[in-house]
Structures are given as structure tokens and as C-alpha cells.
Amino acid sequence: MSNVAGLKTEKQSRTGRSDENVGRARLGQGLPPVFVEIDRSSDHPLVDQICSQIEEAADRGALAAGTKLPSVRKLAKQLGVSAFTAASAYELLTTRHVVAARRGAGYFVLQRGSVVPPPARTPKATTVSDSWLSSDVFTHGRRFASPGCGWLPASWYSQKTVVGDALRRVARSKTDHLVNYGQPAGFDRLRQHIARELSERSLTVSPNQIVLTHGVTHAIDLVVRTCLRPGDAVLVENPGYANFNSLASRHGCKLLPVNRGAGGLDLDAAAELAETYRPKAMFVTTVLQNPLGTTLRPTDAFRLLSLAEQFDFLVIEDDIARRFGTDYDPWLAAMDGLSRVISVNGYSKTIAPSLRSGYLACNDALAQEILQTKMLTGLTTSEITERIVLEVLSDPNHRRSVDQISTRLTQAREAYRPVLEDAGLTLLTEPDGGMFLTAGWQVTPTETCNARRIAEDALKEDTVLAPGDFFCVSPPETIWFRFNVAHQDTEQLQNFLRDVPKRYGFAG
Structure with missing residues (x-):
């Protein structure tokens, strides 16, 4: 017999086990009769055994709507359990809207139409829409080969036990933080830890x-809401971080593209744009930029800060990939002392994306303004999550885990590059590290032959790609994609990419 006994007809129940560990009760008077069976030797709680079987019977129609169930005392007696256990099972089924309690009459199975059915499987994606990278890929990317996604595979997080241990320690601590609002700026001990780490x-x-x-993303949204107004001009990297471009555009900002490529950031163009449009801010990823994987040169970093001072604009520095860079990479926030630089960072790559936690650091006055925006738009962040993050950061195993991820990324890039080159693609830039490679064909996009059309064909073959135009403010001149090296479904991907030139009629 399994841990949780299945519902049985009368004939089946006569041939099943019958000993002191097994209890059985008939549900309703219909034919064929339906029984619920419990096993007291099972690891599964008795209440769960009872509930799961009654709910399953209602779902498949074995218990018709309106069927009266045994009373609490009768069910307890037949199963050989306490009245408290039987009552708890009925109470749980009531909260799940499987049964309804009628005062003085008992418990009855609800109409199937009154029970919200489980969500149907999301239909398979067939189009690469404007919301593909910001939303749809999170729905569909887990089903398929996912070189176009932006996250690490779950198997790469070797510190899952560290997170589990941290969760248990937080759950065992005093319980006020489990039910109260967090602190407006966030858990003070985590902010202190971050401050010490940044200072070091x-x-x-x-x-x-x-x-x-x-x-x-939440940090960026707070900065946009606080510091920018509709109509403001903002300098952005081209290609650059798609989420910022979408957020700023939705806010009504005018995006001014500054090309970034193998030669670095085109700061001559940035100076001309700043002179003409007087931007309020520039968004930049200094280390291991998404999507290119390149790091800003120190000379570019100094000149960018000089332009920010000359034309009086803020610099929003996305710092999430710094942990995978080197100690010698330029750091705008440190060079500027947070005078006009706002640094944003998070833990989705180094701890786990399930723990939605990050931070921003800026000057004192701006921090207070952003804090007000945070409270007005969403109140406090989760102190439970922040306590878990602090526990993980304080665990010596965490640093070793991040080092392991960094090493695996280096190995994965080295293995991924020949896969793309063998399929006829050319790298846009030589990455300095990180999760991504950008590569494509030296072909001008047309209405019938472009990155989105190719990505939609890939979807038909269960492969998720990230078209280059999602990262660009101005249309790209060639067809290219961002590839996540951590997702090495290489044979399937390589076979598809090799076929693209022939399918679309251009030389690979």
C-alpha cells in the first residue's frame, strides 16, 4: 500500500490490506460506493490523507455535487481516528471550497462549478511579442531549451542547503518579524552588513x-519614479539592459542611445547628446554588461563621470554582475563617492532568484526621497526575506558557492563559443566574463528575415532565443541574439542555428 491510500470501490477494499494500521470509511451512498482509506503507519499526516482522497474524488466526479458526507463522529469511528482529526479534515476541505458545512445538517460536496478549477497549462508560445523578455520568457522559458533566458539553472545553486538552513534559522527566531511590517528602508542589520561590505x-x-x-528591477523602478519625469531625456547604452529601457519608456522618458561595442562606450556621441538634450540621467552597467558581457574601460569610466558633472546628470549604475568580475574593474559609485551615482544591486545571481531582494545606494538626501517613493508605491519590503539573505551572506559557504558559479561560467563560455562559431555565427564583441555571449550573422534585417522571426521559428522547435533588437533603442544593423552560456542545450541549439541561413536564404 502507498503512503497515501487511494480511494477504492467496495470490491477493491475487500482485497486491500486490513490490519490495525488501516482505517476505512464509506463516503456517501452512491454506487459504486467510494471509500477513503488511511494508513496510520504512513509518514503523511492523517488529515492530509483524508483531505487528498476526498478532494480527488470530488474532482473526478466520483463524489457527486450535493453528496452528504459522514458526520464527524461517524467518520472518526470508521477510520479509527479522533474526532479532532476528522473535524480538522472537514475544516480544511471547507477552506478549500471542496465541501460546505450546513448548520445542523452536516457536510456536503460542493457543485463542481463553484470550485475554482486548477489553472490549465499555459498554451505553448508561438510569437515573440514586445513583452517577451520582460514577461513571457518567465512563463515559457522553463519548458524549453533556454539559451535566451536571463537566469542561471537551478542546478547551479550549490548553496540550496545554505538557503534552507538560513530559512530554518529565521523561522526559529522570535516570531514578531513573521507577521509585522518590515522597516521602511529595510532590515537594519542587512543594511549594516551591506554598508560594511561596500566599505571594505x-x-x-x-x-x-x-x-x-x-x-x-524594483530598485530601478524606484529611481525612475523618484528622479525622472515624463519628457526627461535619459542616456542609455545601445545595446543595453532591456528592463531599464522599457521602464523608462513607459514612464514617458526620451531614450538617447549611446552605442556600446567592441571599442567600448561612444562617449563622443554621449557628449553631443548631452549638449543637445540636457539629459537627467544615464543608465550604465560598468561590469560585465547585459547583453554584451563587456566591462567599461577605466578611461571611459573617468570620462563618463566628467560628462555627468559637466552636464549635471545622474548616473544609475547597475552593479549586479560585479561579483563575477575582477578586483580591478572600474566602479563608478566608488570613484564618485555616491555624489551623483546611484548604485543598484541584487542577489538573484549569487543567492537565488526566488529570494526577491536587492538594494540601492546613493547620497543621503536622495535616499530619503527614494524611501518615500518606496513607501508610497509598495510599503515595506519583506523582512523575512531580508533576514534569510543576511543569514546566507553571513555563511562562509556562500562565498565558496559564488566562486564556484564564477568558475562554471568561465568554463561554460569557453565551451559555448565554438558551438556558435561552428553554426556560422560571429561574436559581436569579445566578452570580459559573465553569463552572456552575443552573436549573429552579418545580415541586414528585413520584414521577412529578422531576429524575431527566427526566434519564433526556434519556439516551434522548443528553443527560447533572445533577439538583439530587444536590447536596442535604435534598430540593430545585423541579426543577432544574446545567448546565456549557462544553458547549454548545445546540440539542439546548434542544429537549429545551422539551418537558419538555408531556411532564410542567406549565406551563413
């Missing part, structure tokens, strides 16, 4: 300059 890495900052968020 040459950025002197106080906890009051740090606001905890639900991750980097």
Missing part, C-alpha cells in the same frame, strides 16, 4: 544611504 571594497557608505528593494 572602497565605497564608504552609511546604512542610511542604503534602501532595500525587491531586487534590481
